[in-house]
Amino acid sequence: MKKNKKVLVGMSGGVDSTVSALLLKKDGYDVEGLYMKLHSKPGYHEVHLSRAQKAADFVGMKLHVLDLQETFNEKVFQPFIDTYAEGKTPNPCALCNRNLKFGEMVKFADLIGADYVATGHYIKTDGKYFYQAADDTKDQSYFLFYVQKNVLPKLIFPLGSRHKNDIKEFAASIKGLESFASQGESSEICFVETTYTDLLKDYVNVDNSGEVLDRDGNVVGEHKGYMHYTIGKRKGFTVKGAHEPHYVLSIDAKNNQITVGKKEELACNNVTIEHLNMFNDSDEFDTTVKLRYRTIAVPCHVKIENNKATVTLKESVYGVATGQAAVFYDDDRLIGGGWICAV
Numbered sequence: 349m350k351k352n353k354k355v356l357v358g359m360s361g362g363v364d365s366t367v368s369a370l371l372l373k374k375d376g377y378d379v380e381g382l383y384m385k386l387h388s389k390p391g392y393h394e395v396h397l398s399r400a401q402k403a404a405d406f407v408g409m410k411l412h413v414l415d416l417q418e419t420f421n422e423k424v425f426q427p428f429i430d431t432y433a434e435g436k437t438p439n440p441c442a443l444c445n446r447n448l449k450f451g452e453m454v455k456f457a458d459l460i461g462a463d464y465v466a467t468g469h470y471i472k473t474d475g476k477y478f479y480q481a482a483d484d485t486k487d488q489s490y491f492l493f494y495v496q497k498n499v500l501p502k503l504i505f506p507l508g509s510r511h512k513n514d515i516k517e518f519a520a521s522i523k524g525l526e527s528f529a530s531q532g533e534s535s536e537i538c539f540v541e542t543t544y545t546d547l548l549k550d551y552v553n554v555d556n557s558g559e560v561l562d563r564d565g566n567v568v569g570e571h572k573g574y575m576h577y578t579i580g581k582r583k584g585f586t587v588k589g590a591h592e593p594h595y596v597l598s599i600d601a602k603n604n605q606i607t608v609g610k611k612e613e614l615a616c617n618n619v620t621i622e623h624l625n626m627f628n629d630s631d632e633f634d635t636t637v638k639l640r641y642r643t644i645a646v647p648c649h650v651k652i653e654n655n656k657a658t659v660t661l662k663e664s665v666y667g668v669a670t671g672q673a674a675v676f677y678d679d680d681r682l683i684g685g686g687w688i689c690a691v
């Protein structure tokens with residue numbers, strides 16, 4: 349029994365956090381839950397908070413509720429809008445993990461005297477590094493690269509060595525938790541109801557059509573507003589007389605123009621990243637890097653100077669977007685990462 353060890357579990361109302369809390373309780377920890385009100389999607393908290401309360405009641409633990417909508421807006425939502433407005437592709441989950449789930453939640457854990465913080469993320473840690481989850485279809489390590497190193501010793505991930513299907517089956521087999529097993533999966537970005545452009549429309553002028561250029565700067569067509577595109581997208585704009593598919597190569601927010609070209613022109617061999625968050629201390633090394641979620645890490649050489657890294661890719665990657673995360677992996681160990689600022 350882990351007597352006297354208190355764990356604060358992030359409760360979202362979903363099956364993963366519910367099972368995590370239950371496993372920790374069974375393991376002998378003194379568990380308390382926390383539901384954080386993050387974004388302001390209408391009707392969302394009524395549903396999710398009541399599910400989180402139901403889960404907490406089932407586990408037999410106290411549920412704290414924190415309203416963090418203002419902090420979320422400042423640290424995650426506004427940067428999401430601003431990044432699209434700058435013609436880049438944001439990664440709001442990485443910012444939320446650093447600032448809210450493993451920022452504000454850790455502060456709250458300290459306040460109530462909890463020794464550990466747990467969530468239902470699919471990831472592992474040994475207190476120094478993160479490691480990819482056993483279930484590679486669910487691995488969330490890419491979104492956790494920006495969590496501050498000093499909080500790692502406090503983190504517990506009960507699901508890191510398990511598979512999502514087993515978690516659902518486990519919940520389905522427990523009387524009182526069946527409904528958690530059959531709930532739909534949460535959407536990719538929790539505050540986006542339909543599409544990101546629908547959401548952006550309330551804040552910025554998304555449908556502002558403009559020119560499509562080729563690599564030589566010739567006007568070759570029209571687009572429906574640069575925020576509709578990410579690097580590598582091949583639909584939703586016109587290219588006069590084109591016989592082959594064209595892809596977005598770059599986005600110029602200032603001039604409301606996008607540049608397009610053929611697939612081979614999307615190839616990227618060098619990336620510069622900034623605002624690094626490294627878990628090791630080397631400033632020059634060979635490793636592998638993921639430049640997008642759900643892609644395979646490619647071998648690269650990394651040189652760090654003045655909190656910026658030059659990443660030389662040993663094979664071309666297609667469709668690399670500024671604003672996205674570059675995350676370094678040494679096999680299954682996450683050794684750090686940063687934000688792509690130039691390709």
Ligand SMILES: Nc1ncnc2c1ncn2[C@@H]1O[C@H](COP(=O)(O)OP(=O)(O)OP(=O)(O)O)[C@@H](O)[C@H]1O
Pocket residue numbers: 357358359360361362363364365366382383384385386449466467468469533534538
């Ligand atoms: N609003 C919230 N308040 C507290 N903790 C949260 C909240 N949202 C997410 N978490 C924690 O972060 C973990 C990962 O969140 P994510 O949004 O990826 O959900 P998920 O994989 O669908 O998990 P779940 O099935 O628990 O909802 C959750 O399992 C939970 O522990």
